[in-house]
Amino acid sequence: MSTNPKWAMIIDTTRCVGCLACVAACHNQNELPMTEYFNRIEEQEFGHFPNYNRRFTPMQCQHCDNPPCVGVCPTGASYKRDDGIVAVDIKKCIGCKYCILSCPYNARVVSDEHGYVHKCSFCAGLLGKDDLPACVVTCPTGVRVFGDLNNPNSEISKLAATKKTVQIGKDLNTRPSIYYIIG
């Protein structure tokens, strides 16, 4: 980890088998109620029998460097941290849900219990130590590589240098911190 980390994730969809372990892990990690989700898997099908393939795409908050959700928040509850993480200050959140409408990735949900809006935090609570996000640790096929882009020796920096990645919804100018490998 560098002194001024820039947290990011690379998601290799060519290895995602859609098992939902990351979804369940996130659920426990964040003690979410059954119907609230910070991450999800989207399935696409291609081609015709027998020339056919599928793709599973893990989706969650992209921790955009130009996050609409932060721009629209009337109280400043949604904010961008120096380490790249987009967070919600629940004390300031009035639950206007404007940020939910503003998020192109449908990454935000209202907390039924508390009324504030919450979402993937990149497991911010765990970082800074050697800990990793719950969804990263549990993935059996190593789809998710998480780390500090400002640290040239980090696994993610090396992978980013060698593999072709894309940011989803790039043309919306959100500048996501999640980079996808799409075969």
Add this chain to the structure above:
Amino acid sequence: MRAAAGSALASGLAAGTLSCSTEHAAGVKPNASKIPTQCQGCGANRCGIYVYVKNDRVWKADGNPKTYNNAGTVCPRGHAYIQDIYNPDRIKQPLKRTDKGTYEPITWEQAFEEISTKLNLLIMDDGPQSVFWIQYPMANMPLAFRFMHALGSPNTITHGATCFTARNAAFNATCGGLPDNDLKNSRYIILVGRNPAGGVKLQQIKDIATAKRKGARLVVLDPRHSETAVMADDWLAVRPAADLAFLLAMINVIIEEGLYDHKFVEEHTIGFDSLRDEIVTYPPEWAEKICDIPKETIYRIAREFAGNKPRALIHRGYHGGYGAGYLNSFQTARAVAIANFLIGNYERVGGLFMPLKPTLGELEKGGHPAPVIPDVEKADGAGVPGRYPTASYSDGIAHAVPELALAGKLKAGFVYHMNPVRTNPNPARVIAGYKKLELLVTIDCVMSETAALSHYVLPESFFLERDDHVDTVHSGPVAQLTMVQQVVKPMYDTKPLLEIITGLSRGLGIGKYFNFTMDELNTLRLKPFGVTLDELKKGGVIEVGPRWEEGFKPCKTPSGKIEFYSSQLEAWGLDPMPRWQEPLVAPDSSDKNSFRLLHGKQAIHTHSMTANVPYLMELSSRYDMIRLWINRKRAEAIGLKDGDTVIVESDIGKGTVRVRLTDGLHPSAVWMPSGYGIFSKYLTTAYGKGINYNDFLDTYFDPAVGHVMCNEIIVRVAKA
């Protein structure tokens, strides 16, 4: 990335709780304590996990990086199942069936008292061999053996015949045991109806991904585009039940083109010549018409496979392809074994190898005499020449129980950690059989379909509430010891299996065989390895003995060699070599609505036991997974749209379900996720959601092994 458990953990536990700084796992919150145990979300893997407890409540689980079956990861069921300790549907005290068919709570004393009295009488009249014990072979299985042998009955049975016995029997006949796959180091991997991403084994899916990263090629032979196929270089949509034709053609090419490992075949195998003479009848030109894979593809795959020898393998398989699926499954599995060993990948890096399993310490050493193993034939005829010679004695034949009960050969039974009424074929028949029993005792945590027709239901403590017998399930390149360890206090008036058996043994006059605690037992089990129970409990896993090393070791076959030709099988009146064999049934090609019914696992469900886990069922509906897969063209031909409800009907069953139209399935089949169709009304989350393939499967016993032939189902599918 993450420090191995060991010492850090020890100090952590000593301190009572762990703070984030000392550990490197996903998100340890302050004062969450972290306890190593085994996941019981599926009996098949029993992954090593750490369970985190925060203010006395189970919080989350992490994978134990050291355990072989999961290597640091946890599947979705593992995460969800730890929360099932709080499932309101759990059984909270012993239950007795009333005449009205309802259940009344009773004390443990009364339960032990009444059960042993009843059992004593039955044994007096019909003898001990009229008693059986059936269970999924969990770590506690040795307790069941001990209990049954003490009673004088040989009838301990597992789920095997519904799962994998064709595969096991075939590998036994070929190389004298069941080898493991060294996927990680393989350069060419063929999966024949094996889908570790859905029929989860975390280590396997992880190793396949690793091998792929190292440039290995992956071929998936499956009528359905499995979840693992997402990673495949080739998805070969084989016609169901025709894998044997594909494999025979592969063998044909490998032999005809001399691509096999001549030295290995020479030194370590018998029957090659007969095989060569026989195999000429099965060229790819012949096979393509049967298995729907073009001959060019068969040639290519065979050459690529052999070209990578010995670091190429056909996965040993499990359930889906040929575990217990078809009349020809036994021979299909034989062909898998033979195709592998022809390229000399036996006991080779990147090929197949015999896993190292620790042999646990004897109780005699602690002055606890072992009961003599009764020398009577098993009622189900497993391993009995003339009946099911190739069936394994220790697995028995699960779905023979109802038949034997109806025939009056079995009178009383114990069901432990198994739910045959939902997981065996032909529910009506199974229910009739189990109802016929004069004493049925089910030991479970919830009111499964089987529990719901038992005379007595004894609640075992949830796995997070108990210690179990030391386990050897994590055996691979090195032998590992693991165990289920208590994580939180029991919530209800429940007991671990040892206490239940001990309680029963008193009144049955076999108390002298059960006069030890679980700690004493496990200490004795560990003795030979010079490790203490404390060490195991702190680390969660301990490796013992040498690491696996490459190189041929004599097979446990009659000849001590790999047997392409098996005189043993011949003597039993079975094909000594794999020959093409038609499946038992086939869809009616003249009927637009006729399909073969296939089934399979989804990563979020275990057989019949997780549909009632609220969070997993929520995922099922959120991702609309309770659907029957059907080939798009075939579906449109009978006027179906995606999401339509259809009526599925076979000779013995009928039900309705919604369809998923897809191009990822062979036209001749429909595919049903196998985790649904719960009909025990006590399971409030799962009850009535979806249907199950067993509802459509008649009662069959494959002639060689006695397995269920669970894919020999023809159904009519029509718009509801």
Add this chain to the structure above:
Amino acid sequence: MITFYLFSAGISAGAMIVSIAADFINPAKYVSVVRAGAYIAPFPIMAGMVGLVFDLERPWLFWLLLTTFQYKSIMSVGAWIISLFSGVSIVYFIINLPKDYLKLKSKTGTINTIKLLGFVLSTCVALYTGLLLSTLTARPLWNTPMIPVLLFISAIVDGLAAISLALCLKRGGWGTDIPYSFITKVDFTLLYFLSLATAVFLIGMGRSTESAVSALAVVTCGGFSVSFWIGFVAAGIVIPFIAAAYELFSKVKTHKPWLSFISSSLALLGGYIVRSVIIDAGQLTKAILY
């Protein structure tokens, strides 16, 4: 609820704009219009704001809106504008009462500043409701410059409709007789522009990105199509437009109150429906990302 809020804000702003405009043109001749507008302006928007607060998941924290100013957040800016607008609209209401409560009638300078302020603020409010939506790149149906234009014109139409409705009810108006022809002329022009804006919106979206096209489909052919075509296009534009045209060009120059009653009610209805369609449909549409 958001619909109601945008709608009421639209009416208030519209009414205010029309009132002040009329006042600039000819205070004496159009006094009825000026006053009707002034009397209407403050109330719908306040009702709307109350509604909005209770639409929050955490209403008890609504005050946070007024302790922060997030210049980037249309909603934050809007909250401030609307508060100011409400204030000014109340003052404007009072100074338009027959009795001179605030003792301002003599101070023309102050009054003019108030009117100027009112005009600017109401223009902002009328624009704001559209900008609130059009700046959300995530929702293709909203993310087009035509939305604010559409809602702006519609706001004035609604304001005017509200005024003429009020005048139909309060027969005789205030002092002078009611300048129907003026109202109708303005109405006619506005509806003309509104139909143009709608046409441009539809054509523009229909020829745009995949996301936009499928988003538009939700409105024009999806479950909302009936409300959109009948409720908005027919009731909200075409019929009132024909009515206005009839009034302007027919020989008979005697005004029929029932006609303007119906057509302004329809205009209001259309104004409500178009907003509800845009709001509800817009939330369903999402950008196609990959």
